[in-house]
Amino acid sequence: MTPAFFRSSCLVIALLILFPFNTNAVDPSEILRNPTLEKRARHISKDLRCLVCQNQSIDDSDAPLARDLRLLVRERLIQGDTDNEVFDYVVSRYGDFVLLRPPVKAVTAILWLGPAIFVLIGFIGLLRYFRRQTADENSEDQNK
Amino acid sequence: MKKIFYFLPLVILAILAIYLIMGLGRNPQDLPSVLINKPVPAFELAPIKGQTKGLSNLDLLGQVTLVNIFGSWCEACRLEHDLLMKISKNNLVPIYGIDWQEPNNLVGPRWLKRLGNPYTLVGDDPKSRGAIAFGVTKAPESFVIDKNGVIRFKHTGRITENTWNNTVWPIIKDLRKQ
Numbered sequence: 001m002t003p004a005f006f007r008s009s010c011l012v013i014a015l016l017i018l019f020p021f022n023t024n025a026v027d028p029s030e031i032l033r034n035p036t037l038e039k040r041a042r043h044i045s046k047d048l049r050c051l052v053c054q055n056q057s058i059d060d061s062d063a064p065l066a067r068d069l070r071l072l073v074r075e076r077l078i079q080g081d082t083d084n085e086v087f088d089y090v091v092s093r094y095g096d097f098v099l100l101r102p103p104v105k106a107v108t109a110i111l112w113l114g115p116a117i118f119v120l121i122g123f124i125g126l127l128r129y130f131r132r133q134t135a136d137e138n139s140e141d142q143n144k
Numbered sequence: 145m146k147k148i149f150y151f152l153p154l155v156i157l158a159i160l161a162i163y164l165i166m167g168l169g170r171n172p173q174d175l176p177s178v179l180i181n182k183p184v185p186a187f188e189l190a191p192i193k194g195q196t197k198g199l200s201n202l203d204l205l206g207q208v209t210l211v212n213i214f215g216s217w218c219e220a221c222r223l224e225h226d227l228l229m230k231i232s233k234n235n236l237v238p239i240y241g242i243d244w245q246e247p248n249n250l251v252g253p254r255w256l257k258r259l260g261n262p263y264t265l266v267g268d269d270p271k272s273r274g275a276i277a278f279g280v281t282k283a284p285e286s287f288v289i290d291k292n293g294v295i296r297f298k299h300t301g302r303i304t305e306n307t308w309n310n311t312v313w314p315i316i317k318d319l320r321k322q
Contacts (some may be wrong), residue, residue: 052282064245064272065245065272065275068272068276069272069276072272072273072276091178092185093178093179093278093279094178094281095178095279
């Protein structure tokens, strides 16, 4: 490897790290002229599930339905909808499943509280274990 | 007594495993529709090329109807088409079509010309507005609408002869009595 080649390789790698490829699916023609609205649209799109490829957001997905949903989100924003009104619009047609961040409700409580409950159970178990161990050590000390 | 406590994690794991195993058998594409027993959301679609009237939610009032989302690109729609033709020939129920995401405005009409048109009205839906109104994720999907324009039944995927006879047709007959 010549030093020149090495240097240019490093440069390419550094540039790739500094400016990663844009991974979202938004087509330049979709972008709104109003930067605040566009920012809100991007934000909403990131939280809406693409229903064709279910583990992607509509912001990531190249599916035609995702594109049409992105355009719809932008259209609603231009018409003056708040972010919540846009979410409600989509949820009223596709259900909560379309939200990548499930809402806190009675049916989703276990989803949100579950991890905390398990951590708590583990912590209590750990506490009991250490308490018993120190108790055992104390009794051993007394036996001496 | 304390020994029982040791088995608790195992019991929790078993319960969790049962739920997760049950989840494996479910089809994640088969979503329950939130629109059941709700009125059809407002939508308005232009006619497909060669026809004068499109389709809007107001066309679905006054009688029990079947709404069918299709596309000439969709294999299952082609398979479903023969049954829809039979339904329309026998005048069982008016079928309203939403021609979804055609690559251009010629292929849909051409498809219907070649295979026959079972639809009373067809709306052209290149921007998915009709499909989104019905919460559609893939074609074909069909909805039974009662005479008040309320969505009463959703079927994802192709209606087979079997589903028609055992599910869809009885629902339509039932709704007509109301």
